Amino acid sequence: MTEGPLSAALLGAGMISLYHLRAWRAMGVPVTAVCDPDRARAEERAREFGVDRIYTDAADLFEDGGFELADIAASVEAHDPLTRLAADHGVHVMLQKPMTRSVAEAEALVDYVGERVRFMVHENYRFRPHYMTVRRWIDEGRIGRPRHAAITVRGSGLCPRPDGEPFLVERQPYLRQFDRNLVFETMIHHLDVLRLLVGPLQVVAARLNRLAEGLPGEDTASILLAGSAGLIATADGCICAPGYPQLHGDRLEVVGTEGTVVMDYNRVFLVGDEENAVEVDLLGRYQECFDHAVGDFIVGVRDGTPFETDRLDNLETLRLMESVYAAAGVEAAP
Amino acid sequence: MTEGPLSAALLGAGMISLYHLRAWRAMGVPVTAVCDPDRARAEERAREFGVDRIYTDAADLFEDGGFELADIAASVEAHDPLTRLAADHGVHVMLQKPMTRSVAEAEALVDYVGERVRFMVHENYRFRPHYMTVRRWIDEGRIGRPRHAAITVRGSGLCPRPDGEPFLVERQPYLRQFDRNLVFETMIHHLDVLRLLVGPLQVVAARLNRLAEGLPGEDTASILLAGSAGLIATADGCICAPGYPQLHGDRLEVVGTEGTVVMDYNRVFLVGDEENAVEVDLLGRYQECFDHAVGDFIVGVRDGTPFETDRLDNLETLRLMESVYAAAGVEAAP
Structure with a gap:
C-alpha cells in the first residue's frame, strides 16, 4: 500500500512509449521525468506530453528521485539494470515484456528486487x-x-x-x-x-x-x-x-x-x-490495453492488491517461451 | 494393363457400400456379386442395385469368380484376408482405408500381393x-x-x-x-x-x-x-x-x-x-469422391497407369497415422 499522490518516471522513449504516456495521462497520474540515452528522443516525448525533467542517464534520474513509479519501456537489454536501480531507490516497477532475455536472468532479477517494491510486467495482450x-x-x-x-x-x-x-x-x-x-x-x-x-x-x-x-x-x-x-x-x-x-x-x-x-x-x-x-x-481501440495495464499497476500499488501480470505470473510465461526454443533445439541465449 | 470388359464384386455391404455401388454404376462397370457375412445386408444392397449373385463367404465368391475387380469395403479386420484371397485369384483390389490396423500388417500384405494384381487404397478425401x-x-x-x-x-x-x-x-x-x-x-x-x-x-x-x-x-x-x-x-x-x-x-x-x-x-x-x-x-457433392476413386481405379487397371492412392503411397499415410499413436505414448495395436 502506498499513501499519497503518485507520480511516475518513464524510462525508454521509443515508439511504444507514446502509448504508455497516453495511458498515464488517461489515468490521471503525472509523468514527471523522461529518460532515454538518446536525448533528442527523450526531449521529443517530454515536449509532447509536457514533461519538464529530461535525463539521458538513469542513475541521475533515480538519484534526483521525486516519483514513486517507474515505467520501464526500454529495450530488453536495459530491463535488468533499470529494474535493479528502481528497486534500490524504493521505486515501484512496471516493466515492459519480456522481462529479460532468459528465465535465469528474470529469476535473478525477481530475487534481487524481492518484496522491496511492487513489480509488475507490462503484458498488453490480456488487456486487448x-x-x-x-x-x-x-x-x-x-x-x-x-x-x-x-x-x-x-x-x-x-x-x-x-x-x-x-x-x-x-x-x-x-x-x-x-x-x-x-x-x-x-x-x-x-x-x-x-x-x-x-x-x-x-x-x-x-x-x-x-x-x-x-x-x-x-x-x-x-x-x-x-x-x-x-x-x-x-x-x-x-x-x-x-x-x-x-x-x-x-x-x-x-x-x-x-x-x-x-x-x-x-x-x-x-x-x-x-x-x-x-x-x-482493433486499431481504434489499440490504446485501451495500455490504459488498462497502467490502471492495474496504479491500483495495485495504491491498494496493495495483486497485479494481473505480476512478475511471478509473468515468469511462467517467460518459462514457456524459453522452453519453446529449447524444444526446437535452439541454444539458450548467451 | 487389363483387356476386355471389366466387372466387379463388392465385399462388405455396410453403410459406406451404398456410395461405392453408386460409383460403380456411375462409371458404367457392372457389379456382378455382393458378399457380406450378414446375408440380409448383402441381399438388401444386391436388390437395390440389381445384383444377382449374393455370397456370405468370400472363399465361395472367389472360387466362383467371374469378375476382374474386388471392391473391399468390409471392416478393417477383414482387409488382410480378403485382399490375400483376391490376389490369390488374380483379382485386382480396391481396398477401403485404413489398409490394416498396423503398418507391419500392411507391409506384409503389400509384400504378399506383390505385383500379381493391381492394388489401390480407397482414400476419399483427396477426391472430395x-x-x-x-x-x-x-x-x-x-x-x-x-x-x-x-x-x-x-x-x-x-x-x-x-x-x-x-x-x-x-x-x-x-x-x-x-x-x-x-x-x-x-x-x-x-x-x-x-x-x-x-x-x-x-x-x-x-x-x-x-x-x-x-x-x-x-x-x-x-x-x-x-x-x-x-x-x-x-x-x-x-x-x-x-x-x-x-x-x-x-x-x-x-x-x-x-x-x-x-x-x-x-x-x-x-x-x-x-x-x-x-x-x-459438401453434402450435395458427397458422392463425387467415390466416383473419382472408382474411376481412378478402373483407369489404372485398364491402362496400367499409377493409382492416385496406390498401396505404396497409402503406406506412407498409414505410417504417419501409426507414428501419431507412438508419439502420444499409446501402445502399438496387438
Missing part, C-alpha cells in the same frame, strides 16, 4: 479488447470449462515487397541481426493468453522455421502444449504468410464442456451462434 | 471437391511453393445430447469398445491430404485426449509435423467441440511463397481475396 471479450465470456461460463485450445498468428510483415524491404524489417531494422524473432517478440503474448485462458501449460514439442530470406530469427513456429487433465493446445505462427495484413492478426479457439468460442481476427463468437458475433475495432 | 479445389489451386501455382500448413478438424459428434447418446455413438455403436477413434478413423484422411499438398511428413510429437465420457478411444488430437526444407505443420482435431455440426468439418491453411490458401469448411479462398471464394456444396 478482443482478448478481454474472450476471457469475459469464459468467466461468464458461456463455454463451460475449457478443455482444448488452438491459437494461430498470421501476418505478411516479413514477406518480400516489390518496392523495398519487408514491412517489419523497415519498421524494426534490428531484426536484421535479431536471432529470436517470432516467439520471443510476439508469440510470448499468445503463450501468456493461452495460460490465462486454459491454465498452466508445458511445451511438449516445438519447431521453428525461417521463411524470410536473410534474417537470423525465426518467422514461423508450431508449438504443441499440454495442460492439466490431459488438455492439449497448439500455437502456430507465421508472419511470412502472403495475403494477410502486414501487422499480424490472431485466430483463437477454445473448446469447452458447454460451448466453443472463436476469436477470428476482430470477431468473437460462439460456434453455432455466429450471427451474434461481437466485432472489435 | 473442396480438397480437390485446394489441390488444383496449388497445382496452378496460385500460392507458389507451399511452405507452412495447418489443418483443423472440428465436430460435435461425441458431445453429450439431452435426448440420448452422442450422435456418433448412436451411429457407430462399435465406438463404445473402439480404442483408436479420431486419428485411425478420421484424421488419417487429413494426414493423407497434408502429405499430398506439402510433401513427405514426419510426426515430431503428438498428444491425444478423451473429452467424451466412457469411450476408450481418443476424440481430441494435436499433432506437430515436420517436412522437407524445415517445413512445419500442425494437425489439430476435436470431435467433442460444442456448437460445431455433428459430422466434422475441416479448416485447412497452406502458406506458400506467393499466397496463402484457406479452406474453411466449405469455402476455399486466397487470403486477402476472400470475395472470390469458391463455395462447395
